[in-house]
Amino acid sequence: MKKLINRQPGRVATWALGLLPFALLLVVYLLASDARLEANPNDKLLPAFSAMGDAIQRMAFEPSKRSGEYLLWADTLASLTRLAIGVGISALMGLVFGIVTGTLPYARAGLSPLITGLSLVPPMAILPILFILFGLGELAKVMLIIIGITPFLIRDLQQRAQEIPAEQVIKMQTLGANTWQIILRLVWPQIMPRLISAVRLSLGSAWLFLIAAEAIAATEGLGYRIFLVRRYLSMDVILPYVLWITLLAFAIDFLLARYSRWRYPWFHGSH
Amino acid sequence: MKKLINRQPGRVATWALGLLPFALLLVVYLLASDARLEANPNDKLLPAFSAMGDAIQRMAFEPSKRSGEYLLWADTLASLTRLAIGVGISALMGLVFGIVTGTLPYARAGLSPLITGLSLVPPMAILPILFILFGLGELAKVMLIIIGITPFLIRDLQQRAQEIPAEQVIKMQTLGANTWQIILRLVWPQIMPRLISAVRLSLGSAWLFLIAAEAIAATEGLGYRIFLVRRYLSMDVILPYVLWITLLAFAIDFLLARYSRWRYPWFHGSH
């Protein structure tokens, strides 16, 4: 018998093992839900799958009575737009400041302590100040994402820029490059795939901040809906929404990973 | 003249440059606060430093009338205890599951997909379920931290365990080690400093979840206090609390880094 550490499951076993815990979770949910519904047929905490199916049908495929919109899609569009703008601006700032502080020692000396300090401030605790600065409109929602993830992105990309082998920076200089050209033709292109990795890492937090922002002041969005219906414990809506968010998060992560592999083969080839 | 990329600031310049943005922030705050207080002496949004001083005096050095406690310290103790328990349990789970999935291919096949799935679920969206599952005691407050950071810790440590060079695993086997011994004498000790790095990375999220949990179900704690006095827009209390949280976060991060260097010189020596 091989030692456990040397034993590799086959293809089929890998799939089966991977699906098993999900199947178990499902069974546990079913049992718990049945037990609660037995005791109180109106119980809202662990709705039956049929109730969730109804809720999905209602939210996704029937126009809302109030606004005539298909709520799930309207919410998804609103949230994804905010997420895209927030993460996009953060990525841009992370890129610019990360490159500048990672490449230029003087910029690093001036900005790094501030960024470190800011990265430690819990954004949820300073919401009132954020409101004054950015109002309560779309900007504010997006701003919470930006404030939440930009310091991380900057610090990560600064690190990555500093990790570019000194040999390559020297090489650029021997080829006649000035500082600007070193940034443009060495640091920036090499940071791009690392930016994608950093964005992938920060997406979890971005979702968190998005949901928090939508819980604060909004009229649509996935987080808005969840916090709104939480008022009457509509788990039949919340659970499918959570699943949907999880799926979206997974899809975005997957697409970013794919894009990076396709666009930056040299990065993935050498790692 | 050296190129900008080659120019290094001296010791004094580094300090001066690093402090400059903080000084600027301070000045901006003072100006904005003065302007608002000029317009409305009762303005609560940007209190004068004297008002914050009074608040600190009241919260930190005078016993509360409700409980006779020194609120700032009681809140700090409560929050740090929750943070320590939450992060401690998460670290333990991260360590155990990270090692198991990182070392044993069968465990990885079975658990990795589940952990990946769970890591994508936004914990804020399933708060009601969490509170019902775990009650509203200390465990529940801590649970949000645990659910928030454990999937990240497990995935990171799994990655790190997988990165241990195969050569070393083989070497252990040629020295007669079985699977358990390989874990005990190779994987576990090598993962420990990496656990500290991972914990440092996750502390920001841990604070966020702590504050969110305290906002919902607590009667003391730094997050509770901030959300309590937010109803009165008591920025004179909120701002010092936020600063204090930032300082605590910084101190914890610093101590962990120091501890790691002291305890695992071999890790830091070779990186």
Added chain:
Amino acid sequence: QARDSFKVCWSIYVGWLPWDYGAAEGIVDKWADKYDIDIEVVQINDYIESINQYTAGQFDGCTMTNMDALTIPAAGGVDSTALIVGDFSNGNDGIVLKDADKLEAIKGRRVNLVELSVSHYLLARALDSVGLSERDITVVNTADADLVSAFNTPDVTALATWNPLLGTIKESPEANLVFDSSKIPGEIIDLMVVNTDTLKANPALGKALTGAWYEIMGHLNDSGFRQHLANVAATDLDGLRMQLDATRLFDKAEDAVTFTNSPALKDTMQKVAEFSFDHGLLGEGAPDAGFVGVETPAGVYGNNGNVKLRFDPTYMTMAAEGEL
């Protein structure tokens, strides 16, 4: 089934603050001992979460308004009894506008409030009173803890909320209170709600809670009591007085019994049920506003076969008659 240990929860609102005094001063324990049971009184920071926890069965009783009692536990199938009718809001909830002192000016504005809460109900009633409807405005759901700072931003020109947030907002020179709950007295009612089955099996719980509550009410004018409440609410004595003044607190059990027995309660619950139904709060399965029956001493509103919320003056009557 009979038990001897219970948990009730409360959240920070002026009408419920006395529960903390009762717990801290041992009054609740004293009454629990008297009936040979244990009662744990738990503060929950987030109001909605406290109701959710109660609805999910984590607590035997919880403080909430009449509207939330109908739309959360009752609509969720948890048969609930309003054991103690503590007060009704008599100015504690209000609508504030910037740059206008007439409610009519709200037309076309975005109104920030906690959607589907009593503020929303208040707004609906207010709009009604000036011949407007919800279509004339836009409701922006805003978390209660953030309403005060939200008011400081230029984007926000109208909002509806309750105390102490309302009081803090009114301090701002820009704020004009254009409507408040004193114009709809008795419609926003603050209750101690307990699970009906639990109460039936354990009358001792009802007796102990009610007895404790009216003993606490006896301290209403003590300075120690007021100071305690002010501290818990993180305000001062003036702030507390302002909040109490806007609250019609039934410190005498007789008054609460009279209020509960009056036919107006049934009408109020009808309005609330209709509002809730219009906003989908009674659940998708609800065919009409009367889907969830509400039992009041003046009769049942709605579906007799599905009564889930009961206003039961039995225990308050006992208190009024000194039988506890």
Added chain:
Amino acid sequence: MAIIEMNNLWKEYGDQVVLERLNAEVQEGEFVTLVGASGCGKTTFLKMLLGTESPTRGKLLLDGAPIPDQPDETRGIVFQRYSVLPHLSALENVMLSDELHRHKLIGRAFGGKRKALKDAAMAMLESVGLTQAAGKFPHELSGGMQQRLAIAQALMKRPRILLLDEPFGALDPGIRRDMHHLVLDLWREQGLTIFMVTHDLAEGFYLGTRLWVFDKTRLDPQAPGAYGARITYDLPVGDCDKGTLTAIQEQADATARTMA
């Protein structure tokens, strides 16, 4: 009986043939050195001896039985890098195998037992000249010292076969010659069977009792993976003239160029 025996041994990765038709016997106590162009399968061969890779055809026998399909204490190994455990001091690295043996559950010794293991380990460290470095971590040691430590660590387990994969490739020429003496001494003392891969033909000639050259006898420049390497020379060392050396060198170079 031969300690190692190969019968028509093949190793393929998918379509790519790495090694083909290997046939040889090695007796206990031989010192076999392996040379060949980069990528021709020397490391792959060692991995099969180690048990981390399995032959795809043919037989590889240890004492006449199929070789165990995972590493164990019969075969020690020293790699070019990662050869000692970075989190243990030099002394702990050398004590490790005894500790694992004595205490199956915790893999650690304490008290008097520890003292005994420590003495044995210090004796081994002395024989490789690392007494002074006993308390240091590997990252505090130079490359040569790390490799001496790796050898000491492997020998503590008294393996029957020692596999060395370019163990001195990263070392200074001077240090390398010192290591040669060390390895030869230990080999003689302990009666080991050694397989050692090297890039340095001279080293191969100097150290071994037997030199194997791995090379492709057929080469398709369009599809370098179509044919595998074989043992093209199997020389008892001493039995070679300058001409052989040059011939080997040129043949290996030609292969390397085609494959690069």
Added chain:
Amino acid sequence: MAIIEMNNLWKEYGDQVVLERLNAEVQEGEFVTLVGASGCGKTTFLKMLLGTESPTRGKLLLDGAPIPDQPDETRGIVFQRYSVLPHLSALENVMLSDELHRHKLIGRAFGGKRKALKDAAMAMLESVGLTQAAGKFPHELSGGMQQRLAIAQALMKRPRILLLDEPFGALDPGIRRDMHHLVLDLWREQGLTIFMVTHDLAEGFYLGTRLWVFDKTRLDPQAPGAYGARITYDLPVGDCDKGTLTAIQEQADATARTMA
């Protein structure tokens, strides 16, 4: 006038003396090979020529003036690793210096200009035998091809001085010999001045017109950093017999052992 001149040159890191009292002149077109024990300061010396390290005492002159204190296009370099830019294809790597030169702001050429640069780059790639690999990224190339690319890239800038730091250390012996021919051809064609560090004494003798041995003349085993290395041999190549080679070897080995 000498292209490079050293007058009583020292390099220290804090207390540690790395190089001391170096004096020499190098004429344009010379091919200087540097050998010496590991850690004796060869790379440090190249860094001073490159301008990334400054002398702590004495003078290092280029054309009679202090050498620029940062890298520029007069001096090209090829390292043992990281020698080409991983995110550019082979062709782009070679075109890079021209693009940087033509378009200061964007460092990129388009259209007709790009075509011209491309042709020049393809010619250079051909001269190092990489025509086939023009479109590939470095990670798709073998080690030897990467180093050929690095040399092509450096030579496109037509530097006056080319610095090579063990450029072939990681290559197969056969491939290495091919590279020797390539470097010698290019050196002759372009009239370069070359400084090349190597660990392989034979390589040093074979390639250079002049061989420098860096070694410590004074050694304190208790404090290996107390004294620095000097140029202990400065041999015009060809002018050496077997005895010199052995002597150099033994001396360097002794130093290496003390320092290890």
